[in-house]
Amino acid sequence: MTRHLFSLPRCLGIGLLGVMIGPACLQAQAQTMSATSSSAMPPGIERSSFGRLADGREVDCYRITNDNGIEMRVINYGGIIVSLKTPDRTGRLDDIVLGFDSIGDYLSETYRQANPYFGALIGRYGNRIANGRFTLDGETYHLPTNDGPNTLHGGDVGFNQRLWHVEPFSSAEGRGLVLTYTSPDGEQGFPGRLSTRVSYTLTDDNELAIDYRARTTRATPVNLTQHSYFNLKGEGSASVLDHELMINASAYTPIDETLIPTGEIADVSGTPFDFRQPTLIGARMGQKNTQLAYAKGYDHNFVLSKTHGQGDLPTLAARVIEPRSGRVLEVATTEPGLQFYSGNFLDGSLTGKSGRPYTHRSGLALETQHFPDSPNQPNFPSTILKPDETYHSQTVYRFSTTASEDLPHAD
Template sequence: MFKNHISQNNPSLNEKFFGLTPENQEVFCYTLTNKQGMEVSVINYGATITSIKIPNSNGIKTDVVLGFDKLESYINSFNLPSAPYLGAVVGRYAGRINNASFILNGEKIQLTSNHNRHQIHGGSVGFSQKVWTVKSIPSEETQSIILEYLSVDNEENFPGELSVRVTYTLTDQNELKVEFSAKSTEDTIVNLTQHSYFNLNGHQENINHQKITINADTMLETTEELIPTGKFISLKNHDYDFSTTKDCPAIIDNTFVLNDTKAATMYGEKSKIKMTVITNQPAVHVYVGGNCFDQIKGKEATEYHKTSGICFETQNFPDAPNHSHFPTAVLGKNEWYSHQTIFKFENL
């Protein structure tokens, strides 16, 4: 069996075997716990968050993200009509790239296409379907886990060998800090995100009537295939103006241009849990879904559907390599990519 974790000889109490991939690679689940009793569980398949449990004043915990109980379900979910990417890290490039191609240093790069003629979320087998190497696990000193993945040169036709690291840290202030870093041997493009689906009333609930705000005045205009046109849409008097609190929409798949590092908030009236999303990224892509098409059951035999959860995918703009006026997604040779996002939870 391939070893992709660091504690083969000294298994930790917060490390549990989660399963074997078809290639016989071991996958483990690691749990971070803080002094408030909050728990975050992560597997090294896709560097995926499988659960986030928030305790209330009585110590009763609500699991606020969608996920599966078995590795097999995560693997099989990528064969669904529309893969949900539940809780996974997405890369090399989150979102859509028009015609699966872009120009870099005067050369056309033709990527693999996995979304009609376009590419989405890194291609046919992106970072979400890779077994990551665990470099550091939670300890008494720090409730943090570091996972790394080495994307070889020309993987999904992206140039350069890319070393990627994600660090998940749980603070005693009920903050989950997500930190990405990456470095390439050649000029390339990078856009990473965390693809958890949140439901603050519990993963078995419906997100309808949960309240959200998004700190944006504009969003990207897109085609019918959700490819950015390069234009911006004003949100003044728009249905998707979430500058003031509104119910979660039943349908949304849009990129919002952020005004500030405080990207969004969400509140579940039933659970009294509030989440604030803080990021150094220029955009948040908001998507409602989680549908498993009655083919795979979620945790605790839950039937996930079209309004099971909402994603706040903090990131650069989709298709940025094809729009010179968008923030650049080019990562120069031997330069560092850096992305920080915090999901902060409060009981109100």
């Protein structure tokens, strides 16, 4: 049977909240239950301690490997991907995501002040909500403002700072984790009790598939994403401005000086935001442009161009190539938007796993999403989840390499 690029494992979101599951999912679920009851991990997964929170709760770290040697480590605090090792064109493995080796680094005051959200699951609402408020069904809700006048990534204590319940699984579809968290009604000002389930699946096709699902007891905004920072030269390396980027988008949402969308959906043609053809990230960074000035680089939502005939399958949103290593990262999603962030506020104050500081623009984020501030922007796709609905979103990161003769010139 022909396998579609970016097709997702059938067991993603195993048995979520009454959703029907197939035989492969039942097999994975049975393996998970067996592993949980015996404290043994499924094949290809190891668990270890990552330290303790201030209240004494232990943080677990799960090491997941596929048959090709790709290795991912995830902690149950924030669902954070703390490391991801992939091969370059010679087969050498390097860790390509920014992060730390102990929970203390994620809890430090220096990290809290910088607040880069390295590798975390973001919710209940990823990106910004203007002035920390929105009106829904005639009632105005007030949220913590943690980014100037606005609410960013769910508020002061978002999903990135919660301890998630984790169930490991291993099946023919892949190896991974099912993470669950229930956000109480009123948490961070949001209405409704939100039951959230996220699956990470590492496949032998060198794909990391992420499946997001949620149900609510009251109408509420939901916008879940993953906030890993990538440097395809290896974490702790110099800036990502020499990475080549393609974004499958002919429009983007311009922002004001507080990084809130103006409501306009603008054509990328003739602007520094036209990445429809592969372009070095730094090629136009120095241009005199109000949008780049507001964000101190790229920190903008791109309106993705969907491929017709793909149904509900994730479609290609972005591709990143690092010329020297030959590493390629492709991102596919069912979401309508992609936030490209060029690491503008990394300043060297944080030291990563390699022992090297994370300097200015030494990582990039590609956050699949609905649009920022959608609860206050009636012309944007709705992010309101109702009690009779299931939130469902899928994103796939695919890792590969390219031969040197296929590379564009990087100078």
